Amino acid sequence: MSESSAEVVADVASAAVAVSAAGAAGGWRRATGIAGVAIGVVAAGAAAGVALERMTVGRGMRQKARLALDSAGPYGSLRGMPGKAFADDGTELYYEVDDLDEEAAPAAIGPRRRRLFGRKSPAPVTVVFSHGYCLSQDSWHFQRAALRGVVRTVHWDQRSHGRSGRGVAQTRDDEPVTIEQLGRDLKAVIDAAAPEGPLVLVGHSMGGMTVMALADQYPELIRERVVGVAFVGTSSGRLGEVNYGLPVAGVNAVRRVLPGVLKALGQRAELVEKGRRATADLFAGIIKRYSFASRDVDPAVARFAERMIESTPIDVVAEYYPAFNDHDKTEALVHFAGLPVLVLAGLQDLVTPSEHSEAIADLLPDAELVLVPDAGHLVMLEHPEVVTDRLADLLTRTGAVPAGATVKGYGSTSTAQPG
Numbered sequence: 098m099s100e101s102s103a104e105v106v107a108d109v110a111s112a113a114v115a116v117s118a119a120g121a122a123g124g125w126r127r128a129t130g131i132a133g134v135a136i137g138v139v140a141a142g143a144a145a146g147v148a149l150e151r152m153t154v155g156r157g158m159r160q161k162a163r164l165a166l167d168s169a170g171p172y173g174s175l176r177g178m179p180g181k182a183f184a185d186d187g188t189e190l191y192y193e194v195d196d197l198d199e200e201a202a203p204a205a206i207g208p209r210r211r212r213l214f215g216r217k218s219p220a221p222v223t224v225v226f227s228h229g230y231c232l233s234q235d236s237w238h239f240q241r242a243a244l245r246g247v248v249r250t251v252h253w254d255q256r257s258h259g260r261s262g263r264g265v266a267q268t269r270d271d272e273p274v275t276i277e278q279l280g281r282d283l284k285a286v287i288d289a290a291a292p293e294g295p296l297v298l299v300g301h302s303m304g305g306m307t308v309m310a311l312a313d314q315y316p317e318l319i320r321e322r323v324v325g326v327a328f329v330g331t332s333s334g335r336l337g338e339v340n341y342g343l344p345v346a347g348v349n350a351v352r353r354v355l356p357g358v359l360k361a362l363g364q365r366a367e368l369v370e371k372g373r374r375a376t377a378d379l380f381a382g383i384i385k386r387y388s389f390a391s392r393d394v395d396p397a398v399a400r401f402a403e404r405m406i407e408s409t410p411i412d413v414v415a416e417y418y419p420a421f422n423d424h425d426k427t428e429a430l431v432h433f434a435g436l437p438v439l440v441l442a443g444l445q446d447l448v449t450p451s452e453h454s455e456a457i458a459d460l461l462p463d464a465e466l467v468l469v470p471d472a473g474h475l476v477m478l479e480h481p482e483v484v485t486d487r488l489a490d491l492l493t494r495t496g497a498v499p500a501g502a503t504v505k506g507y508g509s510t511s512t513a514q515p516g
Contacts, residue, residue: 184264191254
C-alpha cells in the first residue's frame with residue numbers, strides 16, 4: 098500500500114470514530130465539520146486528480162458557474178403522466194408514462210405482436226427504464242427525448258430516490274435494502290403502469306440489477322411478456338472485487354471500514370448534509386471522475402449528474418451500500434436467453450467495469466455487446482447518441498418501433514420517409 102493510501106485508510110477509520118464520538122458528546126459544530134471531512138477522506142484518492150483544477154478557479158466563480166448551468170440546462174425537464182405504485186411494504190413508488198403518439202400507433206403494431214397475443218389490437222410495447230444508485234428517472238433524459246411519442250415508455254424512481262417515498266421497511270422496521278426488494282418494486286410498477294402487453298426492460302447499473310432480481314423472482318413474467326432487455330453499465334455480481342481505480346491494497350482496507358463510516362454518517366444525516374454542502378467543490382470533482390471519462394464532457398451535463406447525485410440523502414447512500422456486495426444474480430440471466438438483449442458499457446467505467454458487462458454477454462451469447470471507448474459509468478449521458486442508437490436498434494428488433502424509425506443526434510426520433 099502506498100503512503101498516501103495508508104493515510105486515507107487511517108483517516109477514514111479515525112473519521113468514523115470521531116463522528117460517533119462528536120455526535121454522542123453533542124458537539125454540533127465539531128460533528129458538522131468532521132462529517133464533512135469524513136466524506137471527503139473516503140474519496141481523497143479520487144479527488145487528487147482534480148486538485149489542480151480546484152486551485153486555479155476561485156470558489157465564488159465556481160458557485161456562479163453552477164448556478165448558471167442550473168438555470169440554463171434543460172436536462173431532467175421532461176415530464177410525463179404521473180402515477181404511483183405501492184411496494185409490498187407500502188413504499189410509494191413514483192413513475193411517469195410517456196404514451197405512444199396515436200398517429201404512430203398503427204405503424205408501431207407489427208405482425209409479430211399480433212401473433213404473440215392473437216388479438217386484433219394488441220397492447221403496445223412498453224419500455225420500462227430503471228435508473229442507477231444515487232440517480233433518478235431523469236438520468237435517461239436523452240433516451241426519453243429520442244423515444245417520445247414513438248414508443249410507450251415508463252420511467253420510475255427507485256425507493257428513496259427521486260420523487261419516490263423513503264423505503265418503509267427501512268425507516269419503520271430498520272430492514273436493510275436488498276436487490277431482491279428492488280426487483281419486487283419493479284414488479285409493482287409494472288403491475289400499475291403496464292399491466293398488459295409486451296415489455297422491454299432497460300436498466301442502468303443498479304437498475305440492471307433490479308431487472309435481474311425481477312427475473313429471478315418472476316420468471317413467468319419474463320417468459321410471457323418480456324420481448325427485449327438492455328443492460329447498461331451493470332453487473333450480475335462480484336462487485337466486492339471492484340477497486341474503483343484505486344490501489345488494490347488501499348481499496349481493500351477502505352472497504353473494511355467504509356460500511357462503518359457510512360453507518361455513522363447516515364445516523365447523523367442533518368449534520369452530514371451541512372458538511373456535504375461545505376465540500377461541494379470536492380464532490381464535484383469526485384462525481385466527475387466516477388461518472389465520465391471524456392475530457393470534453395458538456396459542463397451542463399456534468400452539473401446535471403452532480404445535482405442528481407447531490408440530491409440523494411447520505412442516509413440513503415448508507416442504507417443501500419451493503420446490498421451491492423451481496424448482489425449475485427448470475428443464475429437469473431438464464432431467463433433472458435433467446436430474447437433480443439443489448440449489453441452496453443463504457444470502457445473506462447470505474448464503478449461497474451466493462452468486464453462485468455462482458456461476463457453478462459458471455460452468459461447470453463446471442464446478446465449484442467457494445468463497449469464504448471472514452472466513456473465512464475454514466476455512458477447514457479456522456480455518449481447519448483451511441484446509447485440511443487443501439488437502444489433504438491433493439492426496439493426495432495423486438496417490434497416495439499417501426500423498422501423505418503431513425504434516431505438523430507442526441508435526441509429526436511423520426512420515421513424515415515421513402516426517398
